[in-house]
Amino acid sequence: MKSKDLRNVVLCKHQPGDHPRKFFRDLNGSLSLDTIERWVEMINETGSIHLSKSPGSPRTASSKTTIRKVKQRLIRKKRVSVRKLARELNISATSAHRILTDDLGCYAYKFVKEPAITDQQKVNRKKFATWIQRTFRKEDTRKILFSDEKYFDVDGVYNSQNDQIWAINRTEADK
Template identity: 30%
Template sequence: MNGSTQSEISKNLKNEKINRLFIYRTIKRYIDTKSVEDKPRSGRPATVRTRALREKLRSKIRRNPRRSIRKMAREYPVNRETLRKMIHEDLGLKSLKRQTVHHLTPTLRIKRLERCKRLLWRLINEDSEQILFSDEKIFTVDEATNRQNDRMIVSPCKDIPESIKFIDRVQRPLSVMVWAGVSADSRTKLIFVPQGVKINSQTYKESLFLSL
């Protein structure tokens, strides 16, 4: 293509799907440096995220996917942020936060499946407005604390009252149970269950429903 203009070169390479801007920059680089090679770039070369390191990282994660990024960063000549990018961007992996769920035995699984089928049948064949979904939740009343980030900036420590400086820990913290229900078009008021009362069919009939 010696002697051809930029437009002519672009047309000739149209089938190759080469960007016109790339052609322009290549021509300009050749005019300026008599070469089409990239100019030397300032800064540290990107040699850390190598293919060999990616494969080592992939193999280590396969052996133990629960290993933390911080611990793995200590074993390789890279910082934690670079390792995080390699895992997420280069390997296409994501960090999964494990969730706590209710343990279901084989018997409980069968029971839950039967109840779900029965509930679906009722929703299809009966008036859904007559169905009340309810649940109860226990809330801890005592002050919660996290030693990792529950701090105060003070000076000096000896002048701080003990009521602020210390948090009492008890074997059984104070708690309160709250019950509520929802239906297709409304909801119940919050009912505070007295201490020591267990929620069962008898409690529902004698106490909770009478309080609505």
């Protein structure tokens, strides 16, 4: 239950002469007894419950300026690492992730790499397949082993899991 709903419950249940402990028992500990007593005192003084500030700690990392900075960064560059973004803005990685997902409504989509096959390569592959079909008998083709090429990188291992694009939907990520 939200704080506003709880305030309305306490306001409706308050009758002159009722003790705050009765509300505490009725709410099954949803609110502390101190809070209920403070709210009842406000009702007795002003007739309503008006909090001077919103409950909970203030949002420091997820301020409007930080959200605007993250949004501008996404406009410039879609491929953003949450850790690097957090380091640049001097906030925690959790706060940066929360800004991207909750405040901006973005999701992390994996970058899809598709090999660009030219028309000439398609023609060559078709020629090779027909050559194999005409030149070799069926039992001879079973003895041929085809394998994919593997590229080894001296700089380190490429991890496709880290290659992500932050976007609102898949079509925007594909662009």
